[in-house]
Amino acid sequence: MDFSLNEEQRHWQAEARKFSEEELRPHSLERDQIEGGFEPWDWEIIEKGSKLGFRTLAVPKEWGGPGADFVSQALVMAELARGDSAMSKAFSQNWKWSHLIASACTHDQKERFLKHFLADHRYVMGRGITEPNAGSDNRMPPEDDPKAGYRLRAVRDGDHWILNGEKCFIANGSVGSLFFVDARTNPDVNIRSGGTLFMVPKTTPGFRIGKVFNKRGWRFYQNAELIFENARVPHANVVGDVGTGSVKAGKGDTTGGDIFGDLELAANALGVCDDACQMAMAYASTHKRAGRYLMEHQLVQLRINEMHALTEALRSYVMRVAWQHDRKEHSANAGLVMNWSTDVIQRVTRLNMEIHGAEGCMMIARVDKLVRDAMVWTHLAGDTVQRVKVLRRLGKGARIAAGANAD
Amino acid sequence: MYDLSLTPEQLEFRDTVRDFVESEVKPAALNPKRLEPFEKPLLAGLLDKAAQMGLRSLALSEEAGGAGADGLTACIVMEELGAGDVDLAAVLAQTATLAHVLFDRLMTPEQRKRFLPEFIRNDGNHLAFAGRDPGAGAGWSYHRPLAESAADVQAVKQGKEWVVNGALAFVPNATVAKLFAVQVRTGAQGFATLLVPRNTPGLTVREPLRAIGEVIRWHHGAGAGVAFKDCRVPADQALGGSAAALAAELARGVPPLAAVNLGLGRAAFEAAVEYAKLRRQGGRNIIEHQAIGTKLADCAIRLELARNAIWKAAWTLDHPEAVAGRSVSDLPLHTVARVYTAQAVNEVALLAAECFGAMGVMRDMPLQKYVHDSMVFVHSEETDGAAKLAVAEALAGFRRPAADAA
Numbered sequence: 001m002d003f004s005l006n007e008e009q010r011h012w013q014a015e016a017r018k019f020s021e022e023e024l025r026p027h028s029l030e031r032d033q034i035e036g037g038f039e040p041w042d043w044e045i046i047e048k049g050s051k052l053g054f055r056t057l058a059v060p061k062e063w064g065g066p067g068a069d070f071v072s073q074a075l076v077m078a079e080l081a082r083g084d085s086a087m088s089k090a091f092s093q094n095w096k097w098s099h100l101i102a103s104a105c106t107h108d109q110k111e112r113f114l115k116h117f118l119a120d121h122r123y124v125m126g127r128g129i130t131e132p133n134a135g136s137d138n139r140m141p142p143e144d145d146p147k148a149g150y151r152l153r154a155v156r157d158g159d160h161w162i163l164n165g166e167k168c169f170i171a172n173g174s175v176g177s178l179f180f181v182d183a184r185t186n187p188d189v190n191i192r193s194g195g196t197l198f199m200v201p202k203t204t205p206g207f208r209i210g211k212v213f214n215k216r217g218w219r220f221y222q223n224a225e226l227i228f229e230n231a232r233v234p235h236a237n238v239v240g241d242v243g244t245g246s247v248k249a250g251k252g253d254t255t256g257g258d259i260f261g262d263l264e265l266a267a268n269a270l271g272v273c274d275d276a277c278q279m280a281m282a283y284a285s286t287h288k289r290a291g292r293y294l295m296e297h298q299l300v301q302l303r304i305n306e307m308h309a310l311t312e313a314l315r316s317y318v319m320r321v322a323w324q325h326d327r328k329e330h331s332a333n334a335g336l337v338m339n340w341s342t343d344v345i346q347r348v349t350r351l352n353m354e355i356h357g358a359e360g361c362m363m364i365a366r367v368d369k370l371v372r373d374a375m376v377w378t379h380l381a382g383d384t385v386q387r388v389k390v391l392r393r394l395g396k397g398a399r400i401a402a403g404a405n406a407d
Numbered sequence: 408m409y410d411l412s413l414t415p416e417q418l419e420f421r422d423t424v425r426d427f428v429e430s431e432v433k434p435a436a437l438n439p440k441r442l443e444p445f446e447k448p449l450l451a452g453l454l455d456k457a458a459q460m461g462l463r464s465l466a467l468s469e470e471a472g473g474a475g476a477d478g479l480t481a482c483i484v485m486e487e488l489g490a491g492d493v494d495l496a497a498v499l500a501q502t503a504t505l506a507h508v509l510f511d512r513l514m515t516p517e518q519r520k521r522f523l524p525e526f527i528r529n530d531g532n533h534l535a536f537a538g539r540d541p542g543a544g545a546g547w548s549y550h551r552p553l554a555e556s557a558a559d560v561q562a563v564k565q566g567k568e569w570v571v572n573g574a575l576a577f578v579p580n581a582t583v584a585k586l587f588a589v590q591v592r593t594g595a596q597g598f599a600t601l602l603v604p605r606n607t608p609g610l611t612v613r614e615p616l617r618a619i620g621e622v623i624r625w626h627h628g629a630g631a632g633v634a635f636k637d638c639r640v641p642a643d644q645a646l647g648g649s650a651a652a653l654a655a656e657l658a659r660g661v662p663p664l665a666a667v668n669l670g671l672g673r674a675a676f677e678a679a680v681e682y683a684k685l686r687r688q689g690g691r692n693i694i695e696h697q698a699i700g701t702k703l704a705d706c707a708i709r710l711e712l713a714r715n716a717i718w719k720a721a722w723t724l725d726h727p728e729a730v731a732g733r734s735v736s737d738l739p740l741h742t743v744a745r746v747y748t749a750q751a752v753n754e755v756a757l758l759a760a761e762c763f764g765a766m767g768v769m770r771d772m773p774l775q776k777y778v779h780d781s782m783v784f785v786h787s788e789e790t791d792g793a794a795k796l797a798v799a800e801a802l803a804g805f806r807r808p809a810a811d812a813a
Binding site for chain 1: 443444445548549551552553574578616619620621623624625626630687688689690695698699737757760761763764765767768769770771775778782785786787791792793796808
């Protein structure tokens with residue numbers, strides 16, 4: 001057993017910590033408190049981080065990216081999230097699709113898209129799978145209902161496909177340059193065999209952004225509707241084969257999709273928990289109740305103990321999963337750590353609020369922000385389907401079904 | 408004897424207020440244009456309308472011009488209002504309780520004559536209690552004397568007047584109150600409670616806290632800080648009775664506020680049930696999935712238990728003989744109800760929001776507001792944990808030394 005980090009991993013961790021403290025945290029609350037769905041976004045933060053490699057971190061070295069390993073990726077996500085969870089996600093969302101491109105796209109597609117992505121500090125990506133009537137059904141399509149899941153329709157027209165329909169809650173929706181979009185090429189069978197994954201640049205004719213969602217947490221992070229009205233997408237933009245479902249489209253994707261996405265949410269949660277622990281310690285050692293520092297009350301001591309125990313346990317689990325990924329040992333642990341990070345981040349941010357709640361009629365805004373950000377996990381990482389889905393992996397042992405998780 | 412049947416009057420109160428909430432409060436409170444922005448100004452027009460319906464003077468005796476509702480009835484009404492808008496409900500709960508406590512129970516006939524007519528006449532006339540919550544800080548001082556609070560408002564007697572100086576960081580209802588009952592320290596040991604009309608020179612209501620900034624508003628209703636600078640109050644505007652008696656009277660305000668909290672939980676739960684019956688995933692309506700079913704059952708169980716605790720606490724405050732006669736526990740049941748309800752409703756709001764998936768965190772939807780409102784209940788005034796310590800002291804039979812019982 002060896003828990004030490006290598007030089008490259010330590011380098012990325014230090015870089016991320018510095019950037020997070022100097023460029024994310026100082027703007028975190030300010031961006032969070034701007035009204036509106038789109039308005040909290042700030043390109044300057046993305047550009048600054050991009051110049052340091054945080055936008056393209058997961059692009060393999062042979063394609064000119066930093067090619068950081070999974071342990072480094074986990075460390076960076078946690079460090080960035082400690083400054084601002086939503087900003088961290090805005091960067092790492094790109095890594096998910098970098099993994100996908102690297103493992104599932106053709107050489108031609110890499111030439112056409114990866115190079116742009118690497119060159120442009122404002123080039124970010126997203127994936128459109130969720131629709132108003134298809135959320136959980138995309139993650140776990142019911143066996144007995146072939147029509148369940150996304151309905152966005154793609155019809156072949158020569159060298160193009162014509163896409164019609166609508167996606168919602170799509171990450172980076174309002175700011176993305178490229179989207180991976182799941183569409184039905186056959187509406188009469190289930191999405192595993194009737195679905196196809198397309199790459200849709202934002203400049204596609206017939207494609208536009210709809211409503212930008214205004215959320216309680218992760219306010220900096222963008223979620224929007226994608227609207228397709230006879231959008232023309234070249235056949236050359238199909239990922240993998242037609243009619244194999246998005247799961248199989250990413251079949252070479254043993255490192256992207258679910259596998260990365262699960263680690264991503266857990267590592268991000270870890271950063272938020274670190275922040276909460278730090279805030280609770282600082283507050284409890286400087287504020288008094290009934291003549292004694294909060295830290296001297298058993299009530300507070302027990303809560304601080306629990307916050308740290310949960311956070312350290314999450315760190316061990318996150319780093320173990322990252323380490324397993326680097327060894328290409330994929331197990332149900334990725335899903336389990338994501339699910340469990342939901343419970344941990346809820347609990348730790350709430351304990352932090354309980355400690356700060358002693359303020360009475362007011363609340364320190366960042367304490368509330370962490371609780372609001374944490375709430376996002378409940379439908380993203382820890383909802384029933386995300387938990388039940390892991391059982392498939394438990395059943396299959398080390399063999400995994402990758403690909404269906406898109407958020 | 409155990410009888411939970413409501414009287415025809417109580418049922419009528421409930422139905423009337425429920426109709427008002429469904430037809431007027433909810434459409435305004437849950438309008439996406441109101442839900443989305445951080446700041447949510449008090450629904451002043453609806454507050455006046457509720458006052459015209461008699462909800463402001465709900466608990467005031469009929470002789471004094473009120474509806475004469477007992478504690479249980481007040482809780483039934485406040486639950487309905489809380490299901491519509493917690494801020495509106497919190498203001499009315501505060502005024503309704505104080506109207507009964509001040510006018511019916513604590514004022515001299517002379518004082519009543521001076522202040523009651525204006526209260527009855529003007530529907531915009533609300534009441535506030537400005538002072539150290541008698542229970543505040545008690546938890547943190549667990550099994551020890553209460554720590555001195557430097558923030559107490561001081562009063563010095565000059566001739567036939569009290570001269571009041573000091574400030575309170577937070578007074579519920581301060582922004583709408585026309586009459587304040589102000590608890591002041593009158594020396595090393597003494598406390599008095601003075602009736603101070605809002606327009607008294609030297610009384611200033613500060614700007615309320617905002618929903619954004621480094622420190623944000625974390626309370627319901629219309630509270631704000633209040634400052635006194637050489638504020639002169641006639642000596643005959645002091646309320647009689649001991650500090651302990653005042654504390655016992657103010658306990659009456661606790662169950663109705665818990666009922667507001669309960670109402671908000673019920674609103675979240677009902678929204679989730681409605682949605683779960685419509686939303687289809689996994690080949691069936693989601694209410695038919697075990698995971699959603701148990702979430703909703705957990706909500707229902709918590710709400711039922713909270714309502715039982717609140718009703719029992721309210722009834723017991725009106726029937727002290729039931730405690731003396733050993734029918735009901737002598738624990739501080741109002742604190743039990745408040746602590747349990749705050750926790751339970753917070754869990755209910757989170758579970759209800761989870762049933763909505765991503766819609767549960769969207770700002771133009773009500774669920775995220777229910778979650779926020781429920782968290783404010785858990786952590787306002789004093790934290791959940793510290794409030795529990797007050798119950799623990801009662802269990803241990805701890806009696807605070809008389810000097811700091813105020």
